[in-house]
Amino acid sequence: MNFVKLHTFLLVYHMNNFVVGVVPKEISKLSNIQQINFGFNKLTGSIPVDVFNISTLISITLSGNHLSGNLPSTMCYNLPNLAGLYLGKNIIGGVIPNSIANCSNLQVIELSENVFQGSFPKSLGDLSLLKDLDLSNNNLSSDPSSFTLDFITSLANCKYLSVIEFGNNPLYGVIPDSIGNLSSTVEGIYGETGKLRGDFPSGIGNLSCLNTLDLADNQLSGLLPSSMKNLLNLQRLYLGGNNMSISLELFCAFKNLGLLGLEENYIIGGAIPDCLGNITSMRVLYLSSNGLNSSLPVSLWNLKDLLMLVLSSNSLTGSLPPEINNLKRLTLLDFSSNHFSGDIPRTIGDLENLQNLYLAHNQLEGHIPEAIGSMLSLEQLDLSYNFLSGSLPLSLEKLQDLTFFNVSFNNLRGKIPSQGPFINFTAESFISNQALCGASRFHVPPCSNRPTQHRPSGINKHKILIILVVTISIVGTACLVFVYLKYKNKGKTTIDDQESFSLFTHKRISYYELLQATNRYNQDNLLGTGSFGSVYKGVLKDGSVVAVKVFNSQLEGSFKSFDKECEVLCNLRHRNLTKVICSCSNPDFKALVLDYMPNGSLHSWLHSNKCILNVMQRLDILIDVACALQYLHVGNLTSVAHCDVKPSNVLLDEEMVAHISDFGISKLLGGEDNITYTKTLATFCYIAPEYASEGLISTSCDIYSFGIMIMEIFTRKSPSDEMFGENLSLKSWVQRCMPDKLTAVIDVDLLSTFNQHSHEILANILSIMDVALACTRVSPRERSNIEEVLASLNKIKLQLLPYTNEWH
Ligand SMILES: *[C@@H]1O[C@H](CO)[C@@H](O)[C@H](O)[C@H]1NC(C)=O
Ligand SMILES: *[C@@H]1O[C@H](CO)[C@@H](O)[C@H](O)[C@H]1NC(C)=O
Ligand SMILES: *[C@@H]1O[C@H](CO)[C@@H](O)[C@H](O)[C@H]1NC(C)=O
Ligand SMILES: *[C@@H]1O[C@H](CO)[C@@H](O)[C@H](O)[C@H]1NC(C)=O
Ligand SMILES: *[C@@H]1O[C@H](CO)[C@@H](O)[C@H](O)[C@H]1NC(C)=O
Numbered sequence: 001m002n003f004v005k006l007h008t009f010l011l012v013y014h015m016n017n018f019v020v021g022v023v024p025k026e027i028s029k030l031s032n033i034q035q036i037n038f039g040f041n042k043l044t045g046s047i048p049v050d051v052f053n054i055s056t057l058i059s060i061t062l063s064g065n066h067l068s069g070n071l072p073s074t075m076c077y078n079l080p081n082l083a084g085l086y087l088g089k090n091i092i093g094g095v096i097p098n099s100i101a102n103c104s105n106l107q108v109i110e111l112s113e114n115v116f117q118g119s120f121p122k123s124l125g126d127l128s129l130l131k132d133l134d135l136s137n138n139n140l141s142s143d144p145s146s147f148t149l150d151f152i153t154s155l156a157n158c159k160y161l162s163v164i165e166f167g168n169n170p171l172y173g174v175i176p177d178s179i180g181n182l183s184s185t186v187e188g189i190y191g192e193t194g195k196l197r198g199d200f201p202s203g204i205g206n207l208s209c210l211n212t213l214d215l216a217d218n219q220l221s222g223l224l225p226s227s228m229k230n231l232l233n234l235q236r237l238y239l240g241g242n243n244m245s246i247s248l249e250l251f252c253a254f255k256n257l258g259l260l261g262l263e264e265n266y267i268i269g270g271a272i273p274d275c276l277g278n279i280t281s282m283r284v285l286y287l288s289s290n291g292l293n294s295s296l297p298v299s300l301w302n303l304k305d306l307l308m309l310v311l312s313s314n315s316l317t318g319s320l321p322p323e324i325n326n327l328k329r330l331t332l333l334d335f336s337s338n339h340f341s342g343d344i345p346r347t348i349g350d351l352e353n354l355q356n357l358y359l360a361h362n363q364l365e366g367h368i369p370e371a372i373g374s375m376l377s378l379e380q381l382d383l384s385y386n387f388l389s390g391s392l393p394l395s396l397e398k399l400q401d402l403t404f405f406n407v408s409f410n411n412l413r414g415k416i417p418s419q420g421p422f423i424n425f426t427a428e429s430f431i432s433n434q435a436l437c438g439a440s441r442f443h444v445p446p447c448s449n450r451p452t453q454h455r456p457s458g459i460n461k462h463k464i465l466i467i468l469v470v471t472i473s474i475v476g477t478a479c480l481v482f483v484y485l486k487y488k489n490k491g492k493t494t495i496d497d498q499e500s501f502s503l504f505t506h507k508r509i510s511y512y513e514l515l516q517a518t519n520r521y522n523q524d525n526l527l528g529t530g531s532f533g534s535v536y537k538g539v540l541k542d543g544s545v546v547a548v549k550v551f552n553s554q555l556e557g558s559f560k561s562f563d564k565e566c567e568v569l570c571n572l573r574h575r576n577l578t579k580v581i582c583s584c585s586n587p588d589f590k591a592l593v594l595d596y597m598p599n600g601s602l603h604s605w606l607h608s609n610k611c612i613l614n615v616m617q618r619l620d621i622l623i624d625v626a627c628a629l630q631y632l633h634v635g636n637l638t639s640v641a642h643c644d645v646k647p648s649n650v651l652l653d654e655e656m657v658a659h660i661s662d663f664g665i666s667k668l669l670g671g672e673d674n675i676t677y678t679k680t681l682a683t684f685c686y687i688a689p690e691y692a693s694e695g696l697i698s699t700s701c702d703i704y705s706f707g708i709m710i711m712e713i714f715t716r717k718s719p720s721d722e723m724f725g726e727n728l729s730l731k732s733w734v735q736r737c738m739p740d741k742l743t744a745v746i747d748v749d750l751l752s753t754f755n756q757h758s759h760e761i762l763a764n765i766l767s768i769m770d771v772a773l774a775c776t777r778v779s780p781r782e783r784s785n786i787e788e789v790l791a792s793l794n795k796i797k798l799q800l801l802p803y804t805n806e807w808h
């Protein structure tokens with residue numbers, strides 16, 4: 001090893017020419033050295049004991065090497081002058097020797113990022129000159145015989161103490177109130193990511209010079225003591241990831257506070273107080289998951305120097321005001337998973353430094369403002385799960401740095417831009433919108449030449465209603481009967497007007513390929529049968545598993561328009577509808593090849609007792625079905641009524657995502673057929689009264705059936721159960737027990753899964769049942785529409801989320 005003796009008093013080696021090897025024993029022969037500095041080299045082995053025998057040493061710097069071994073127990077017997085010991089970022093283990101206190105001149109101890117074990121040496125408190133103590137990122141634990149961190153108490157004698165770091169150690173125990181007896185010179189306490197628990201000590205209020213307090217990610221609880229308000233020099237407070245009750249008013253008078261990290265605690269009162277806007281020094285504000293439930297104070301927009309504002313996962317309400325553009329320096333804005341509503345203000349475009357904008361999972365509506373295209377620093381934009389409508393502004397193409405973009409689950413329509421960052425986006429960014437069109441890689445239909453702006457929406461304007469009626473149900477899939485009802489005038493606007501449907505012509509498959517796929521329609525592959533045909537499980541040549549639905553040839557005569565209707569139906573594409581993969585149509589044979597749903601139907605999950613679905617799974621299934629219905633009812637140019645929403649028509653894929661079973665085409669119904677078929681359907685218990693009595697079909701029939709299905713899912717009682725008859729129906733049974741006797745109707749197996757919080761969970765199930773009742777009102781006009789239903793269910797889901805860990 002070629003180290004250089006620069007000076008009798010100083011031995012250093014410069015970083016850019018790495019020293020590799022071990023610290024030579026001979027080093028101790030260099031008498032009179034005052035400093036050893038081999039920081040950030042590639043030294044290995046353990047530190048020779050001889051080093052600790054150089055009594056002239058003032059500092060030892062060996063940080064950032066690969067040194068291992070232990071420190072000798074006699075380490076400080078011969079280092080009376082040592083002021084700085086820097087050994088951080090090595091792999092030195094064992095205990096920190098008690099003899100460290102014999103280095104009575106020590107001012108700085110830097111042992112972080114090693115593997116020291118055992119407890120904190122109590123003798124540290126004897127180092128009366130100690131200023132900085134950094135033992136973070138080790139494997140130090142607390143004295144098992146004591147439940148408090150008594151090393152803190154022992155440090156009270158260190159009159160010059162400035163910084164204590166002990167974060168990232170497996171430290172258990174409570175912080176003693178004697179923390180208030182530490183020297184008032186203490187400026188920083190870093191004890192993040194440990195197992196500290198119990199109440200936060202009020203003694204902290206004595207440390208009036210404190211500028212940084214980091215106890216994030218521990219298990220502290222109780223009330224943040226009011227003595228905190230004395231810490232007027234505080235600049236950074238990290239208490240995130242604890243379980244404390246915090247009054248934000250405590251910080252009102254702070255003049256230097258720049259960072260307030262309180263996420264995952266509980267803000268008393270659920271509101272951000274007005275006075276927070278007076279802390280103009282604020283740079284970073286993290287208040288996510290804090291139970292905030294009010295609207296934002298106007299004063300918040302005074303915090304002109306704010307760089308990061310994270311308020312996600314609360315229940316904040318109100319709209320985003322135009323004043324949001326006061327926060328010009330903002331780089332991160334996260335408001336996701338709240339109840340913000342209203343439009344996104346145009347002024348948001350003024351936030352030219354904003355890199356990350358997250359507004360997902362709110363109730364924002366209106367158009368995406370053109371001005372977002374001026375946010376030239378934007379890298380990530382998540383607007384998914386809102387009610388945004390209109391089209392995607394072309395100005396987004398200007399955002400060169402945009403790498404993440406998500407507008408899934410909104411009501412957007414029109415062309416997806418294709419230039420700029422859109423070159424790299426995939427279909428994942430645009431899932432489930434109303435009528436987006438554009439490049440095929442986005443899995444949307446190509447755009448027609450029609451203007452996207454003033455399309456009619458809803459049935460009434462368009463005067464045409466395509467109705468899909470499920471007449472039979474088959475395990476595994478179901479067969480839909482397809483109806484056009486041409487209303488009085490504008491009869492010519494039929495499906496022939498193909499321009500309004502951008503065509504997906506799905507793949508065709510040969511008769512022989514299907515024969516092979518199903519092993520010649522082997523009975524072993526039979527998934528189910530119904531009056532319109534049979535469904536078989538099949539394996540295509542490419543290995544994909546599918547469900548093949550073969551139509552009964554005896555009914556073939558009624559399939560005159562098979563090809564055309566099939567094309568129309570294949571245009572209905574949604575994550576929660578089973579997909580038509582291909583079809584096979586010969587004069588005497590017709591079949592549809594559908595996505596295979598390995599988890600079968602919801603009906604079998606509810607009524608065959610195999611596994612119990614938990615509350616969230618049941619709610620998720622309802623939300624999936626509601627999304628599909630939203631798509632059918634309002635997501636297309638032409639409204640589609642499904643007309644047989646019920647558990648056996650809801651199929652579950654391997655991830656338990658629900659799909660309304662899709663479009664078998666078995667019959668084109670004319671006037672007479674329609675009557676027949678109404679008679680057949682009238683025997684079912686899911687049917688709306690006006691449908692049963694008059695054959696009147698509309699989207700509110702689906703809502704009615706959906707309401708009955710909600711009741712069935714949570715009571716696990718089929719509406720056709722023998723307990724129901726002329727005098728009692730599922731609906732009246734549920735209605736009778738609301739709200740006080742809800743537990744009398746809820747599925748007992750579900751009830752038994754609640755541990756804590758059963759009260760809160762039941763309150764949410766009650767809300768779900770309210771949705772069900774609003775869906776099943778006798779008059780179709782009084783029923784909720786699908787968008788109201790979906791909004792309510794999504795809201796309930798948010799309220800239930802805090803309790804979901806009870807089912808994992
Ligand atoms: C330390 O130095 C003293 C003399 O100053 C000597 O007697 C002793 O043997 C040395 N110890 C080691 C471990 O080198
Ligand atoms: C180390 O310090 C302890 C207590 O302060 C003292 O009893 C002991 O004599 C010291 N040892 C040496 C070698 O200085
Ligand atoms: C940490 O210390 C404990 C004993 O206190 C030991 O069992 C464990 O292996 C150590 N972990 C590491 C990563 O060194
Ligand atoms: C703080 O120190 C004083 C004086 O040494 C002592 O009386 C008091 O008990 C200490 N407080 C705590 C909480 O330990
Ligand atoms: C706070 O400091 C005062 C003296 O200024 C002292 O009497 C008191 O014990 C300290 N509080 C705590 C909790 O240590």
Ligand SMILES: *[C@@H]1O[C@H](CO)[C@@H](O)[C@H](O)[C@H]1NC(C)=O
Nearest residue numbers: 219221222223242243244245
């Ligand atoms: C959080 O604190 C509350 C009381 O403040 C307590 O009831 C609850 O059990 C704590 N939760 C956890 C996860 O420690």
Ligand SMILES: *[C@@H]1O[C@H](CO)[C@@H](O)[C@H](O)[C@H]1NC(C)=O
Nearest residue numbers: 267268269270291292293294
């Ligand atoms: C907000 O939460 C607080 C409890 O943190 C509660 O007292 C208050 O009623 C809630 N306000 C609203 C509007 O829900």
Ligand SMILES: *[C@@H]1O[C@H](CO)[C@@H](O)[C@H](O)[C@H]1NC(C)=O
Nearest residue numbers: 252273274275276277278299
């Ligand atoms: C904010 O500060 C101003 C002036 O310093 C003061 O008048 C006002 O009362 C403060 N607002 C709050 C809510 O504390």
Ligand SMILES: *[C@@H]1O[C@H](CO)[C@@H](O)[C@H](O)[C@H]1NC(C)=O
Nearest residue numbers: 400402419420421422423424
């Ligand atoms: C698309 O991604 C590639 C590779 O990640 C990157 O080099 C390119 O700049 C991106 N294009 C745009 C327009 O963002």
Ligand SMILES: *[C@@H]1O[C@H](CO)[C@@H](O)[C@H](O)[C@H]1NC(C)=O
Nearest residue numbers: 384405406407408428429431
């Ligand atoms: C957008 O959000 C949806 C819903 O959370 C998700 O399924 C999809 O993968 C996301 N897209 C991207 C690009 O991450």
